[in-house]
Amino acid sequence: MLYFTVRRILLLIPVIIGLTIIMFAIARLLPGDPVALAAGPNATQAEIDALAQQFGLDQPVWSQYLRYVGGLMHGDFGTSLLTRRPVAADIAAYLPATLELVFAAMFLAVALGIPLGLLTAVWRNRWPDYVSQVFAIGAISMPRFFLGLLLQLCFAMWLMWLPLGGQLPIIMIPPPRVTGFLLVDSLLAGDTQVFRSALAHLAMPAVAMSLSPLATIMRMMRASTIEVMQQDYVTTARALGLPKRKILFKCVARNAISATLTVIGLYFGWLLGGTVLVETVFDWPGLGLYATKAIVSQDMMPVIGVALVIGLLFVFANLVIDLLYGVINPKVRYS
Amino acid sequence: MDAPLLAIRDLHLTMSSFDGEAHVLNGIELTVRRGEIWGLVGESGCGKSLTGLSISRLLPSPPARYLRGEIRFEGRDMLKLPISAVVALRGKKIGMIFQDPTTNLNPAYRIGEQLVDVALAAASHDPTILDCPPRAGRRERKRAARRLAAAMLDRVGIPNPEARLDNYPHEFSGGMRQRVLIAMALIGRPDLLIADEPTTALDVSVQAQILKLLKGTVADHDIGVILITHNLGVVAQTCTNVAVMYAGNIVESGPVAEVIERPAHPYTRALMAAIPTKETRRGALQGLGGTVPNLIAPPPGCRFAPRCPLTIPACTRALPPAVDIGAGHTAACIRVEEERAAVHA
Amino acid sequence: MTDLAHEPAPAAESGGSDRLRRALFRFRQSRLSVIGAVIVGIVLFFTIFGTFLAPYPDQVAGAVDTAARFQPPSAAHPFGTNELGQDVLSLVMAGTTVSVLAGFGVVLIGTVIGTLVGAVAGFAGGWTDEALMRFTDLTLTIPSLILAMAIAAALGPGFVNMVIAISLSWWPGYARLVRGEVLAAREETYVTAARAIGASPRRILFRHILPNVVSPIIVKMSLDMGFAILTVAGLGFIGIGVRPPTPEWGTLLSLSRSYMPDYWWTAMAPGMAMFLAVFGFNLLGDGLRDVLDPKARR
Numbered sequence: 005m006l007y008f009t010v011r012r013i014l015l016l017i018p019v020i021i022g023l024t025i026i027m028f029a030i031a032r033l034l035p036g037d038p039v040a041l042a043a044g045p046n047a048t049q050a051e052i053d054a055l056a057q058q059f060g061l062d063q064p065v066w067s068q069y070l071r072y073v074g075g076l077m078h079g080d081f082g083t084s085l086l087t088r089r090p091v092a093a094d095i096a097a098y099l100p101a102t103l104e105l106v107f108a109a110m111f112l113a114v115a116l117g118i119p120l121g122l123l124t125a126v127w128r129n130r131w132p133d134y135v136s137q138v139f140a141i142g143a144i145s146m147p148r149f150f151l152g153l154l155l156q157l158c159f160a161m162w163l164m165w166l167p168l169g170g171q172l173p174i175i176m177i178p179p180p181r182v183t184g185f186l187l188v189d190s191l192l193a194g195d196t197q198v199f200r201s202a203l204a205h206l207a208m209p210a211v212a213m214s215l216s217p218l219a220t221i222m223r224m225m226r227a228s229t230i231e232v233m234q235q236d237y238v239t240t241a242r243a244l245g246l247p248k249r250k251i252l253f254k255c256v257a258r259n260a261i262s263a264t265l266t267v268i269g270l271y272f273g274w275l276l277g278g279t280v281l282v283e284t285v286f287d288w289p290g291l292g293l294y295a296t297k298a299i300v301s302q303d304m305m306p307v308i309g310v311a312l313v314i315g316l317l318f319v320f321a322n323l324v325i326d327l328l329y330g331v332i333n334p335k336v337r338y339s
Numbered sequence: 340m341d342a343p344l345l346a347i348r349d350l351h352l353t354m355s356s357f358d359g360e361a362h363v364l365n366g367i368e369l370t371v372r373r374g375e376i377w378g379l380v381g382e383s384g385c386g387k388s389l390t391g392l393s394i395s396r397l398l399p400s401p402p403a404r405y406l407r408g409e410i411r412f413e414g415r416d417m418l419k420l421p422i423s424a425v426v427a428l429r430g431k432k433i434g435m436i437f438q439d440p441t442t443n444l445n446p447a448y449r450i451g452e453q454l455v456d457v458a459l460a461a462a463s464h465d466p467t468i469l470d471c472p473p474r475a476g477r478r479e480r481k482r483a484a485r486r487l488a489a490a491m492l493d494r495v496g497i498p499n500p501e502a503r504l505d506n507y508p509h510e511f512s513g514g515m516r517q518r519v520l521i522a523m524a525l526i527g528r529p530d531l532l533i534a535d536e537p538t539t540a541l542d543v544s545v546q547a548q549i550l551k552l553l554k555g556t557v558a559d560h561d562i563g564v565i566l567i568t569h570n571l572g573v574v575a576q577t578c579t580n581v582a583v584m585y586a587g588n589i590v591e592s593g594p595v596a597e598v599i600e601r602p603a604h605p606y607t608r609a610l611m612a613a614i615p616t617k618e619t620r621r622g623a624l625q626g627l628g629g630t631v632p633n634l635i636a637p638p639p640g641c642r643f644a645p646r647c648p649l650t651i652p653a654c655t656r657a658l659p660p661a662v663d664i665g666a667g668h669t670a671a672c673i674r675v676e677e678e679r680a681a682v683h684a
Numbered sequence: 685m686t687d688l689a690h691e692p693a694p695a696a697e698s699g700g701s702d703r704l705r706r707a708l709f710r711f712r713q714s715r716l717s718v719i720g721a722v723i724v725g726i727v728l729f730f731t732i733f734g735t736f737l738a739p740y741p742d743q744v745a746g747a748v749d750t751a752a753r754f755q756p757p758s759a760a761h762p763f764g765t766n767e768l769g770q771d772v773l774s775l776v777m778a779g780t781t782v783s784v785l786a787g788f789g790v791v792l793i794g795t796v797i798g799t800l801v802g803a804v805a806g807f808a809g810g811w812t813d814e815a816l817m818r819f820t821d822l823t824l825t826i827p828s829l830i831l832a833m834a835i836a837a838a839l840g841p842g843f844v845n846m847v848i849a850i851s852l853s854w855w856p857g858y859a860r861l862v863r864g865e866v867l868a869a870r871e872e873t874y875v876t877a878a879r880a881i882g883a884s885p886r887r888i889l890f891r892h893i894l895p896n897v898v899s900p901i902i903v904k905m906s907l908d909m910g911f912a913i914l915t916v917a918g919l920g921f922i923g924i925g926v927r928p929p930t931p932e933w934g935t936l937l938s939l940s941r942s943y944m945p946d947y948w949w950t951a952m953a954p955g956m957a958m959f960l961a962v963f964g965f966n967l968l969g970d971g972l973r974d975v976l977d978p979k980a981r982r
Binding site for chain 1: 716830
């Protein structure tokens with residue numbers, strides 16, 4: 005198993021190279037002049053040229069590329085034209101917020117999706133099942149940003165139960181930065197007020213993000229539970245008098261969850277790349293927002309950096325899922 | 340003669356399917372006593388597996404529907420008991436073994452754990468199964484269950500039982516897996532064992548061992564066994580009695596030697612004739628023309644009539660009752676009477 | 685007892701038309717699929733005729749009526765008016781054309797590219813397969829939304845550019861699907877039989893393999909339509925893609941954000957339209973999948 009893991013990690017290198025090549029190729033397509041944009045509307049040609057030279061953008065593409073890859077080895081992701089800061093620093097600042105959102109959404113989706121899927125499979129073809137089927141398709145069809153907007157309207161503007169956006173109110177001082185996750189850091193600092201506020205801010209964006217994966221996980225769980233329930237060993241277990249609840253949890257749930265695990269892994273990557281819209285609606289200071297602003301300003305360094313980081317996280321998450329799968333399903337381990 | 344272990348009377352079962360409702364069991368009559376091994380024989384689709392599954396009420400209720408009849412196990416009608424009472428009997432008084440040992444064991448759990456689960460479930464209804472004091476805690480009971488599981492593995496002939504408790508099903512061969520399943524079925528000390536094609540998926544040599552094991556268990560514990568199979572050879576080797584099924588009816592039943600040497604029903608005779616012997620000439624295999632009837636729209640009267648060489652118009656008027664031909668041997672054919680009369684005339 | 689050699693022939697196998705009848709029967713049985721089909725029908729109707737049927741066609745083209753700004757829903761304006769006094773309903777109806785056509789375009793182009801890549805990879809095997817699949821996997825590793833956004837921004841605003849950008853992030857799914865199916869089909873005995881009688885690789889590919897692959901592709905296309913529309917709207921929401929005055933559901937929603945909560949109706953219509961269209965396509969896609977791929981039946 006160690007060999008397997010090491011091999012997968014080594015495979016990351018060609019992935020990084022490939023990713024960077026693709027992103028650089030896209031950057032080459034840019035019709036406009038990002039430097040001019042960044043320099044501002046009143047800059048002179050000389051100023052623009054100076055700026056270009058400062059960022060090494062006057063060099064031919066392949067030389068820029070080599071400089072970039074060289075920089076990667078030192079953890080240098082280049083510099084953002086927009087913020088004038090190293091991209092690595094920007095990413096480090098914004099990544100935890102996105103991760104916090106993704107984890108919260110994933111948590112909701114799994115915590116609700118798996119039991120609901122199990123229940124609808126057991127109550128197959130009765131009315132709770134039909135209702136949940138329709139709900140599932142509706143949940144997948146709902147655009148996340150519209151849902152976010154609706155949530156804002158309802159809970160923030162009309163009912164005023166939850167805050168409108170952002171991670172924390174401006175007046176509140178964030179806890180000392182340990183992990184970057186506000187929920188974790190505030191607990192570590194023992195600051196319950198910040199914790200509660202952070203939770204309130206996290207609620208709506210997390211719900212908006214979680215609906216689609218929740219629905220899919222529920223359907224996946226339902227399908228694999230039904231499939232497991234039809235297996236011969238379940239008939240044997242019933243024939244030998246095992247109590248229904250025990251059969252359900254031991255035989256069925258375990259085998260069904262392993263199938264759902266793959267879906268969870270897929271969704272993690274999808275969520276990571278898909279926070280853009282929800283972050284825009286809720287003004288959530290994450291990678292998605294950062295990348296969007298960069299794209300709109302045609303500032304490509306941050307975009308490449310963000311794509312790279314998210315891509316790597318995705319690959320890494322898949323690796324973890326594969327390992328987990330081996331633990332849960334012993335037959336896979338020996339293959 | 341003590342009361343029968345199992346008495347099925349006039350059992351009618353329909354199964355609803357995409358194309359309609361199929362009348363799959365058409366008045367099954369079967370009596371099983373302790374010490375008897377009943378072979379339930381017939382082609383695929385004749386309803387033998389459904390009969391076996393019905394005894395423990397394992398068929399889900401749509402699509403299965405019992406029109407009438409009773410299944411009396413130790414006097415109680417299984418069809419009328421609340422499901423909790425039925426579950427209390429499953430695995431404890433009634434054990435079941437299924438055909439394919441590969442798919443009937445949960446691949447994700449060690450077999451020790453699966454055996455222990457069955458033992459614990461059985462012990463919740465009959466604490467004497469576990470060899471431990473009545474007030475024992477969970478850990479103590481689990482350990483006792485493990486000892487019992489190892490003992491059962493030993494009993495079914497698996498070497499090194501304690502160590503093999505920790506193996507996964509895929510680490511056993513086909514024959515060993517079937518033995519594990521038999522062990523699982525016997526843990527609860529059942530009075531009736533239903534084996535649905537237990538040897539079909541195994542090699543012939545392993546088959547013989549498994550059948551010997553079953554016979555030994557009957558002798559040791561005085562239980563009753565229903566052995567469902569399509570293989571007449573297995574029946575001849577192992578069973579004490581046999582019931583031949585066709586399209587949802589038992590067409591002939593009786594002691595095994597009687598039925599095999601003096602088959603009375605035309606279907607049984609065709610089955611016997613189909614078995615090639617040393618004398619059979621090359622290319623002269625005897626088959627039976629036609630196919631099994633459509634159970635959604637079954638033929639009226641005797642369901643074998645369309646294929647039967649002895650059929651007369653009276654055959655299609657009503658289902659022929661089981662005629663007693665003596666020594667516990669019955670056959671459901673109206674022409675049997677004539678034949679007997681002719682023979683004795 | 686009859687001899688086996690004189691066995692009567694078994695009952696005739698159900699033919700292709702029988703399968704079609706059964707498939708349609710299953711489809712009709714599922715109420716949800718039928719509802720989906722109806723919704724999609726309505727959406728398609730508006731896609732074609734929306735711009736013409738809009739009650740205020742001049743506003744769709746960009747005319748404003750500032751005197752009638754922010755009017756709440758009424759008989760004259762069932763969904764009220766927006767900040768420029770334009771009838772929200774008309775804009776949404778016209779937007780149907782843009783959003784749905786864009787979705788179609790994305791799915792179509794993505795399918796074509798993906799099928800070509802996947803078919804070539806699966807059929808050719810060896811280095812070609814490796815190389816193409818590595819490239820496909822790589823494209824999949826980049827988060828698709830960001831990839832689409834980046835390409836759209838790089839190409840510049842406009843309907844066609846947006847469709848191309850999203851298609852380029854869409855095709856890997858089809859490539860993988862088609863490759864898998866081609867690989868499986870290649871091993872089928874009828875392909876071996878065809879090779880044995882000397883059929884050319886091209887004939888095998890087009891005559892034997894591809895027809896069997898069509899079914900999963902259609903299922904995937906129908907399931908993807910909804911998400912394609914969502915992605916198009918998402919890009920519009922961020923401001924990449926089509927620009928006003930071209931009405932598009934995403935841009936309409938984005939503009940309405942500034943006017944929450946007082947003028948909430950400006951968001952309702954585009955949002956609900958988006959939801960209903962995607963919902964309809966998803967229902968239909970599910971129904972098609974149940975019908976065309978019975979193995980996936982629930």
